[in-house]
Amino acid sequence: MTTRTLVSGMMFAAIVFGQEGIPVTDPLVIAKCGTCHARDEHGNMQRISWERTTPEGWQDALKRMILVNGVSLTPSEARSIVKYLSTSHGLAPEEAKPVMYDVERRIHEETNLPSENVRNACTKCHSFARALSWRRSLEDWKQFADLHAMRFHLPPNGEAVAFLAKAAALHTPEWDAWSAHTRAPNLTGRWLLTASIPGRGKYYGEMRVQPVDSTQGDDEFNTSVLMTPVNDGSGILRAGRSVVYGTNAWRGRSKGGEPAGSAPDDVNSEAREVLWIAPDQSTAEGRWFWGQYQEFGFDVKMRRASSDPTLLLVDRSSLKTGSEANRVRLIGDRIPARVTPADFDFGPGVTVRRIVSSTSREVIAEVDVASDARLGKRDIALLGSVAPGAIAIYDRVDYIKVVPDSALAAFGDQTHVRGYQQFEAIGYQRGADGKPHTADDVELGPLDPLGAISAVSWSMEVFYATPGSSSDFVGKVSPTGFFTPAVDSPKNNFDVWVIATAKTAKGANSKPLVGKSYLVVTVPSYTFNGHRYVRDLDRWVDDGPAQ
């Protein structure tokens, strides 16, 4: 245990550090930060050596040092410091993965909180993942919490600090293992990609990843990807730049070759790319998003291309028992010429009757499903390549769920673009226990591709609207489940049910299946404790070299 005293007139009163710190060795960090954050004989720098976080976390810390403490950094110094700190004081991939939804800007119901007290205290202004994205010593969590409480007029919350000191400790077995050996990201080459956009369906493609300038290090890349929608429409060519922080955090930006049109969800829009790279660097997954509230995005999965045949995806998510001659499109890479039905394995009860056509990228197969085929998700295999859980076998749709099941949209004003929301109706089957709404239920995919196009109709119901009044003053939901808020903000927040009603699928009571989502449409910013917050606490990693 060491005691430190006030340095350079800064606010560091005697601080007791009870844990071994992570020494700082980067000359730039020492030069730029060392004037206030004193460095001891072990190379530990005050505060910095007792903290680890994501690239976004370090970027936030630097922004604050610049804004509040008058630190001056050029953009390239800032990027270099974020790179160093998110590598040497970063998160192990296993630590980063559970909080990825925060930087991926996903709607996510958080179940990682210790109590309602902490939920109420810590999730009003940001997700709890914001806190869990940091790892600190107990002493550092205490110091952080004191300052945070002071800045935002919060009551002290010992429970949150005690929880974080355990759940988000500085030293963890994952970090010890990960930091023991340094790796350089080596992502150059050809990657196969699958993606989906809510309301639009699946995409597949191929990405080329090339180092920007190999003399400058191998953590910055140029990318180009051709993404083809499975359903219809033409491919999108996207070009981008990305930086890989700490070998596992891909942060980039890309845009389509065509100028984005006026539709807010245009797939050519410029998007931020956030991917989690697996420790073996053979796969990556994440979200590429855009929109004022990052409400639009591709869910992306990538894997390194190999010289072997690869099955990437199937055009549909489910097949019905007792159905015959279903035309299934199987998309892949390096599929051998003249594949035969015997090269495929759909599991027992599902027979490939014949191959209708095939190229090296896709096969159309005609498939029969026995009436007693086992229900549930199953893998599909093509030669040695397996698409896990690619298809669900179902006998009927037992219920539908609207996703996201709770959501936010926002009215606009002079300075804020409106926030939209795309909904989807997902079919479910009751699962092996025969009971709907239990853990073993099987997801069948969006209802539309199951049957005819537009298998559901959409409507909305506004809470607290005067009876009989139209919901138009809040907004409209389109026939494809796309919610657009009204142009003129009614200067109030509104709670709305967004309702999907199946056109043909009926429930046990022979009424059409219905699903609902709880949507809150808000004014663009709100106040809390006298402070004005824009709901989107925008923070972003400097995500690429100047073009």
Ligand code: HEC
């Ligand atoms: C001019 C003095 C000064 C310089 C230079 C400085 N800092 Fe700080 N830093 C502070 C002070 C004061 C605090 C404590 C108050 C606060 O958190 O804002 C602090 C706190 C921090 C914290 C803890 C924040 C938290 O969330 O608990 C981090 C991390 C940090 N600094 C990183 C850096 C880095 C990295 C640099 C170099 C790029 C740097 N600082 C340069 C003054 C400075």
Ligand code: HEC
């Ligand atoms: C009144 C709003 C508000 C509440 C309540 C709140 N925070 Fe924050 N918090 C913020 C803001 C704003 C930021 C963004 C960073 C900034 O501006 O420095 C932030 C950032 C953070 C960070 C990132 C670290 C950093 O230095 O920026 C952590 C960790 C955090 N909060 C933890 C908590 C915990 C734990 C609680 C509950 C005890 C809590 N917050 C409650 C507003 C709040």
